[in-house]
Amino acid sequence: MLDLNPHSIITASQALLHPFFKDIKTDKLKPMASIPLYPENNIEETMVKSTIDSLMSYMNSCKPDPEYLKKQPSINENMRSILVDWLIDVSVHFELTTHTLHLAISYIDRTLSSFKIEKNTLQLLGVTCLKIADLLNEKSKEYYKQENAYEYAYITAEEYSPEEVVNMEKKIVNILNFNLMTPTFYHFVNLANIICNLPSLPFILSQVLFT
Numbered sequence: 289m290l291d292l293n294p295h296s297i298i299t300a301s302q303a304l305l306h307p308f309f310k311d312i313k314t315d316k317l318k319p320m321a322s323i324p325l326y327p328e329n330n331i332e333e334t335m336v337k338s339t340i341d342s343l344m345s346y347m348n349s350c351k352p353d354p355e356y357l358k359k360q361p362s363i364n365e366n367m368r369s370i371l372v373d374w375l376i377d378v379s380v381h382f383e384l385t386t387h388t389l390h391l392a393i394s395y396i397d398r399t400l401s402s403f404k405i406e407k408n409t410l411q412l413l414g415v416t417c418l419k420i421a422d423l424l425n426e427k428s429k430e431y432y433k434q435e436n437a438y439e440y441a442y443i444t445a446e447e448y449s450p451e452e453v454v455n456m457e458k459k460i461v462n463i464l465n466f467n468l469m470t471p472t473f474y475h476f477v478n479l480a481n482i483i484c485n486l487p488s489l490p491f492i493l494s495q496v497l498f499t
Contacts, residue, residue, distance in 0.1 A: 362405065389421070393417075395420060415448075
């Protein structure tokens with residue numbers, strides 16, 4: 289389920305056979321196939337389905353290339369995984385929401401789909417994408433009264449300067465054409481939870497798997 293290529297990802301049915309889920313009473317879960325997506329008397333589920341349709345249409349216009357790592361001469365899947373693991377720690381340090389983290393990872397994948405990067409600047413790209421998502425999605429934080437490039441440069445053990453973070457930020461938002469508030473897997477997982485009423489463990493796990 290962690291494979292970046294959507295054609296290689298196992299199905300939900302295959303995942304439920306994994307030993308990780310042995311303690312979950314799967315017989316109490318409603319199978320997706322049995323859930324009416326257009327119920328006549330359930331306004332909430334009808335609205336959810338309508339929202340999913342709209343998000344899918346929007347997502348198709350800005351989704352990353354699933355094969356982009358094959359076109360990157362200096363980085364690979366393992367490097368991306370290490371970067372995401374580190375960004376999860378950074379998001380915890382800054383007390384960011386799961387939505388913000390998913391936005392940042394979306395920015396990374398979309399940027400790398402059209403921009404070749406060297407290994408020594410991959411961390412700069414990642415931390416800057418988190419900075420952009422942070423600014424966009426965490427507007428109530430006290431430290432937004434000052435420029436937060438200093439905090440994001442510092443979190444890299446000062447491997448990069450605040451000026452480098454800001455310069456990378458300008459490059460990224462231009463590559464993304466300032467199209468920043470886009471759907472992520474986080475949106476779909478939450479909508480699926482509304483329909484299926486998932487137990488807490490698989491719901492939390494799903495948010496982690498799709499990063």
